[in-house]
Amino acid sequence: MIFFFSERTAPRRRRTLLRSAACCVTLAFGTANSWAIDKTTTTKPAAPDADAKKTAPTFTGQAALLPADSITHQTLTVGAGKLSYTAHAGTLTLRDDKGDPTARVFYVAYTLDGAPDDRRPVSFFFNGGPGGGSAFLNLGAAGPVALNFPAGNPTDGANAKLAPNPDSWLGATDMVFIDAVGTGYSIPVKPEDANKTFYGTKQDARAFAKAIELWTSQFGRHASPHYLVGESYGGIRSIEVATALQEQQNLILNGIVMVSPALEMKFLDPAxxxxxxxxxxxxxxxxxxxxxxxxxxxxxxxxxxxxxxxxxxxxxxxxxxxxxxxxxxxxxxxxxxxxxxxxxxxxxxxDPQAHDVRSRDGRLYSLYDGTLSIADPFPEGVDNSDSPDPVLFGFGRAYGSAFEGYASQTLGFHTELTYDLLNLNVNRAWDYRGDGELIASEIPALRKLLALNPTLRVFIANGYFDLVCPFASSRWVAEHIPVGRDRIALHVYPGGHMLYTRPATRTALSRDVKAFLAP
Incomplete structure (x- = not known):
C-alpha cells in the first residue's frame, strides 16, 4: 500500500483518495503451514573507531532521535523447516554534492544466515503513496512477521494481531525494506529543503538508488542478484529507481516485482x-x-x-x-x-470515488477493494470528500502502530519518533514532473529498461477488485510492450489493492514470487 492523491496534486478526478497478453491470469488459493518464530539474541554494531567518530555527522531535530542500528538474530519455523536469519534495523545517510547530510534513511534488512552472498538474491522493497512507509509490504506480505486481521471482520484494525508469517519471502531472497524520505522513520536533515530535494518523481528515484547503492556497498552484495519490489505508486517508483540505478549507480537489475502497481499517471483519471x-x-x-x-x-x-x-x-x-x-x-x-x-x-x-457509486444499501464500499464495505456513516448522501475509505482511513492504519511495536520489541530499534505510515504532507508536495514533461511517463522508460537489459524480468501482481490500480491496466501495458513482453509475468488474485490481507491470496502470492525468484 498505498496510492492516494491530495487535491492540489491530483488529476481532476482524484482528490483526497486514490485511487495479460503473454502470461496466465489465475484465480489462486492456498493453505498455510504451521510455524513458529523465536528471537534469539540481540547485538549492537561495533563501536566506531576514533577516526570514524571524527567524521560522523552530528544531527539535530528529529534526525537526532533516530538511534544506533540494532541487530538481532532470529529464527522462523515454517512447517518442518527452520530459517535462521539476521534482522538489521538501521539508517543510511544521504549526502548532497558537498558531502553534507541531507537525510537519514531507515531500513530493515533480513538476511538468511549461512547463505552464499554471491548467489543469494537481495530484494529492495518500498511502498507508494507517494508518502507511504514500507511497513505495509513488510508486515503485510513478505517479512517474517505479518499483521493478521480477524477472519470474520477484515475491517477490524483494533483487533489485528502480529504473528509469524508462514508466507514470508525469506526462503527465496534476502530483503531490505526502505522507507522513503519523509515516511516511516526516514527523516530529512533539513525539512525546509525536503520538498525540492526529495518529494518528486525524479528526486525520489535518485534518493532510493543512492540508498540501495550504499546498502549494497556496506554489506558487500554487489555480486548478488538484485531485485526491486514496489507496491502501488511503487510501480512507478520501481521503474524510475531501476533507471536511476542503471544510469547513476551502475547497478543493473535482475528483476522487478510490482504489487498492485500504478504504471502510468495518465491512466488514473477515468472521467x-x-x-x-x-x-x-x-x-x-x-x-x-x-x-x-x-x-x-x-x-x-x-x-x-x-x-x-x-x-x-x-x-x-x-x-x-x-x-x-x-x-x-x-x-x-x-x-x-x-x-x-x-x-x-x-x-x-x-466514478468509483463518488459517494453515490460507492454507497449501496447502507454500505460504503472501498476504492481499494470493491467487495469490502463498512456501514455508510452518511447513507442519506454526502460530499465525496466526507466518505471515508475503510482501507486508507480505517483498518489500514493498524500497520503503523503494529510496526512501532515490532521495531521496538522485536527488532530492538527504540525511538521517540512516531512511525509515519502515510504522510499526507509529502503527498501534497509531490512533484510528478519528468525530464521536460508535465507528468513523468513510465511506459517509455519501461520499454528502454527491457530493451537495454535483455535478461530483466518483471512480475506484476494485481487484485481483481482493486479500483485504484485496476488489473486491466497492467494487462494493457504488457500487451503494448514491443520488446520483452515475454519477460513480463502477470498474476491476478482474489483481493483488492492490498491483496495480501487475504491469507489465501498472500499464500498464493508468496508461492508465485518464490518461483519467479528461483534461479
Missing amino acids: ANPLAAAMLLPSLQAANLDGQHKLTPDAANEAYGYAFGPYLSALAGPPPEGDAAHSFYADVASRTGLDAGIVARLRGAP
Whole structure:
C-alpha cells in the first residue's frame, strides 16, 4: 500500500483518495503451514573507531532521535523447516554534492544466515503513496512477521494481531525494506529543503538508488542478484529507481516485482480518459461477479474483452442517444451492479470515488477493494470528500502502530519518533514532473529498461477488485510492450489493492514470487 492523491496534486478526478497478453491470469488459493518464530539474541554494531567518530555527522531535530542500528538474530519455523536469519534495523545517510547530510534513511534488512552472498538474491522493497512507509509490504506480505486481521471482520484494525508469517519471502531472497524520505522513520536533515530535494518523481528515484547503492556497498552484495519490489505508486517508483540505478549507480537489475502497481499517471483519471475508464470497468465487473459467486478467469477475460472493445468504442465515440444510449447504459449497469440511472448520469463511466457509486444499501464500499464495505456513516448522501475509505482511513492504519511495536520489541530499534505510515504532507508536495514533461511517463522508460537489459524480468501482481490500480491496466501495458513482453509475468488474485490481507491470496502470492525468484 498505498496510492492516494491530495487535491492540489491530483488529476481532476482524484482528490483526497486514490485511487495479460503473454502470461496466465489465475484465480489462486492456498493453505498455510504451521510455524513458529523465536528471537534469539540481540547485538549492537561495533563501536566506531576514533577516526570514524571524527567524521560522523552530528544531527539535530528529529534526525537526532533516530538511534544506533540494532541487530538481532532470529529464527522462523515454517512447517518442518527452520530459517535462521539476521534482522538489521538501521539508517543510511544521504549526502548532497558537498558531502553534507541531507537525510537519514531507515531500513530493515533480513538476511538468511549461512547463505552464499554471491548467489543469494537481495530484494529492495518500498511502498507508494507517494508518502507511504514500507511497513505495509513488510508486515503485510513478505517479512517474517505479518499483521493478521480477524477472519470474520477484515475491517477490524483494533483487533489485528502480529504473528509469524508462514508466507514470508525469506526462503527465496534476502530483503531490505526502505522507507522513503519523509515516511516511516526516514527523516530529512533539513525539512525546509525536503520538498525540492526529495518529494518528486525524479528526486525520489535518485534518493532510493543512492540508498540501495550504499546498502549494497556496506554489506558487500554487489555480486548478488538484485531485485526491486514496489507496491502501488511503487510501480512507478520501481521503474524510475531501476533507471536511476542503471544510469547513476551502475547497478543493473535482475528483476522487478510490482504489487498492485500504478504504471502510468495518465491512466488514473477515468472521467477524462476513456482508456482509463476501460481499464477500470473489468474491476467493477469482477467485484459484482464475486458477489454472485460467478467470478472465473474466463469471466474476467470476457470483461476485459468487452471493456477494450464495445465499451471503449462507445466512450470514445459520440455519446449514444435514444435506444442505443439506453441499451449501453443498461449493459454497463448490469455488468457492474450499479444503478442504471447513476450510470446514465455519468455517461457510462462510473466514478468509483463518488459517494453515490460507492454507497449501496447502507454500505460504503472501498476504492481499494470493491467487495469490502463498512456501514455508510452518511447513507442519506454526502460530499465525496466526507466518505471515508475503510482501507486508507480505517483498518489500514493498524500497520503503523503494529510496526512501532515490532521495531521496538522485536527488532530492538527504540525511538521517540512516531512511525509515519502515510504522510499526507509529502503527498501534497509531490512533484510528478519528468525530464521536460508535465507528468513523468513510465511506459517509455519501461520499454528502454527491457530493451537495454535483455535478461530483466518483471512480475506484476494485481487484485481483481482493486479500483485504484485496476488489473486491466497492467494487462494493457504488457500487451503494448514491443520488446520483452515475454519477460513480463502477470498474476491476478482474489483481493483488492492490498491483496495480501487475504491469507489465501498472500499464500498464493508468496508461492508465485518464490518461483519467479528461483534461479
